Structures are given as C-alpha cells and as structure tokens.
Amino acid sequence: MNRRQVLKWGSLALTAAWSGEVLSPLKVRASAKVNPRGTARNCILIEMGGAISQADCWDFKETRYTPKDLDVQKLTSDIYLSKTLFPRAPEYIDRVAFVRSMRANEMIHFIGQYHTQTGRALNVAIAREIPALGSVIAYELESRRRESDTFPTYISTYLTRSANGGIGCGFLPTRTTGLDLDPTTVLDSFGESSATLNATLERRWSLLQEFENVVAAGRSRMGKQAVDYRTFYADARRIESDHRWPGVFRVTNEEKERYGNDEYGLGLVLARNLLKADGGTRFIHVYDGNRWDQHSFIFDRTKRVNHYVNCERFDKGFANLIKDLSSLPGSVQGKTLLDETLIIATSEFGRTPAMNAVAGRDHYRESYTSLFAGGGVKGGRAIGATNGDASKVVETGWNHREQPFMDNTTATIYSALGIDWGKRVDSTPSGRGYEYVQTAPVGGGEFISNDELGPLFE
Secondary structure, three states, rough: OOHHHHHHHHHHHHHHOOOOOOOOOOOOOOOOOOOOOOOOEEEEEEEEOOOOOOOOOOOOOOOOOOOOOOEEEEEOOOEEEEEEOOHHHHHHHHHEEEEEEEEEOOOOOOHHHHHHHHOOOOOOHHHHHHOHHHHHHHHHHHHOOOOOOOOEEEEEEOOOOOOOOOOOOOOOHHHHHOOEEEEOOHHHHOOOOHHHHHHHHHHHHHHHHHHHHHHHHHHOOOHHHHHHHHHHHHHHHHHHHHHHHHHHOOOOHHHHHHHHOOOOHHHHHHHHHHHHHOOOOOOEEEEOOOOOOOOOOOOOOOOOHHHHHHHHHHHHHHHHHHHHHHHHHHOOHHHHHHHHEEEEEOOOOOOOOOOOOOOOOOEEOEEEEEEOOOOOOOEEEEEEEEEEOOEEEEEOOOOOOOOHHHHHHHHHHHHHHOOOOOOOEEOOOOOEOOOOOOOOEOOOOOOOOOOOOOHHHO
C-alpha cells in the first residue's frame, strides 16, 4: 500500500461518517456518579479476532480434552498457564491481571467485533451514528492536545481487514475519525528518508493546491463535506511533514524477528513506536486477524493455523511489547511508558469448554477471559473465577452480581484515561441519547452495570 492508497482509505473513512453529523456543539451531560481514575495517558487495545479458548489458555482447566504436551506451570497462587503455549509468560506475569468472568452479548464475529470496536451492542436502527470508542477518546482528549501533536489521537492497525472493517466517527466531528494502517505493507510506504519524503510531499501538495483553485467554486456547494476533505488533506500534510512520522515505520529485521513479522507483531511494533514518538496518538487498536477462530483441529500441529501457533505468536509479541514499554521513559519523570499505558488483550467472546466432533471449539458467550496490563493495573492476579471446565462463572470478581461485558472494559479504558464514562450526549442525529457506556438492556433482556472494572487497580 503506497501513500496515495493510505489517503484513499482515509477518504473512505470520511465518506463513511454519519451524513447528519451534529453541526452545533454537542450537548453532553456529565455524570456525578463516577470518578475517573486517570491512571493512564495512553491505551493499546489488542483485539484477538475469532476468540481465544479460555479453558486451554488464560483460565486453564485440565479436562479430558487437554493435550498431554501443554506442560502446565503454576505462576502465581491462582494462575496456571501452559509453558508450551506461553513460554515467556514468567517474564510478564507479575504485570498482568486476568479477568476470567467476562460474558459476551453475541456469538457472531461481525457483531461481536462491532461490540469490541464501539463498546456497545449493535443496534441496526442507529448504527450509522455510533462512533468507535477510539473516536470518543479522540473527542474527549482533544483539549489535551499540544501544538506539537500532529499524529491522530486514534490510530488502528489492520482493522480494515476485520469482519466489519473500521467503524467511523459516527455523529462525532470528522476530525475524530481513526487512521487505520496495514502493518504488513505500510512500513515500505512511509519508511523512506525524510528528505525524499518531504520533497515528494511538497511537490504533490503544490499540485493539489493548484487543483483546488480550479475547482473551488464547484466545491463550495458541497458545504461541510468540502471543509472536511480540505481538513483531512491539511492534517495529512502536517503528519507527513513531521520528522517523527517516518521514524514510526522504521523497523529493523531484528525487531521483526522479536515481535513477529505479521499483522500482529508489526502492529505491536507500530504501537510502541507511536507512543515512543509522543506525537499525539493516545489510543491504538491492534487487530490480530481472525486467526483464533478454531472450529476444528485446535491442537493439531499438522495444520498451518492452530493454538500452538497462535499462542506462540501472542506470547512473543506481547512479551516484547511489555519489555520495551517498561524500558522507555514516560512523560513524567520516574515513570515508564508501560506505567502510563493501559494494555488490554481480548476476544469478542469465548469458546466452548467441550470439543466438537472435529476436535475444535465453537463460539461461547457464558464466559471468557480478558488480559489487562500497565496503566495502573496491579498484576500477578486473576479476577473472577469459573467452575471446573470454565463453562460457568462462579465468582464475578467485582462489586456486582452480574458478569462484566465489553461495555465494562470500555468504562475501564475511559476511567484509566481520565474520561467521565457516565457522560451522555443528547444532541444526536436520531434524537436518541448516546451514553458513553450503556446501561440499557442488552440482547436477551439482560441489564448490565456501566461500572468500570475497579478491582484491576485495587
């Protein structure tokens, strides 16, 4: 993908934005019932598309389906992990916490991944106006941006390849739209020398300005849309003119080997580089493809994709991300980038405790596990508990009888970033109130709490 194609994707994101975007200032009501923690400056959300098997991995249960070669080890008083699947886990286990009581609203990838991107269940009646949670973060953190911040607040990697593509900004201002980068191609697009990059950019920018002068009269009839496109290209020029931008895409062969030379490993390297550059990016959504959708032969080493391969990929990339962020200085003296960055790794749902007829596991909503690290999270712990085969949650692990949903992970992200997650927007195009975190019933009539996952920080 060259730079022109990257700009094309950005243009598509603009055209996908809600056509009835609110033009007047948003009517946002704050909440007096929540107290954001503000323990993190940044957030990396790793989406493990397809769903990791909780009973084999982060909520290990030995059953008749357990392979004999997993070499399970006790890492803390309540955390057992396979040394075969996660050989580097001892390096980071004291920095991570597992929430084992998660519950999913969906069991279909498309709507489950929509929930992961937006932090709410899909409602087709108003889907066009719902923003990605990254856009909400960009809107909320706009007042904190510095003059030197040229990078978008919200950047994602590989999301255009997900089941539902990248969700736009909805009713929020177009400037909050995320920029999606394909890590398998973008390193060659932006990683050239600054001198060559700037010379090419200046020449193309001059040509674009001449073209704008010719079509200005016709464009004026487009109103706001014309302004959006001019803003988009002006922002793109500011980004590419920033000397820090090419450096984000300079990745050595050694780093590719350490992290993994695929969409996941390179996505993590880009996330690290974006935070290290400190150019204004605060929320990064890393999509890991749909590799975890193991309906058959989940532990068959003869297959190209299996849980041995998937877990090794995750373990290697994640261990190096933790290692690098913990060695890089943060914005506050004495803190590291890991101290200032909340990291979440999650699936859209779980997988069945029992194997099916073709030695795989199917979609499961009753329980799954999410991983949290950095940004104030107290590690080396498991929150919540399941029964003997991870089929049922027996302890939610927080101050509510109901199991937490992705909505509560969203509240946790907002809280860590210092955002009031109880806010509500009344001036939406449809006239329906938009709550930052839903409190209405989800599918099936289940009511959910809009609370954060507080025990992670306590």
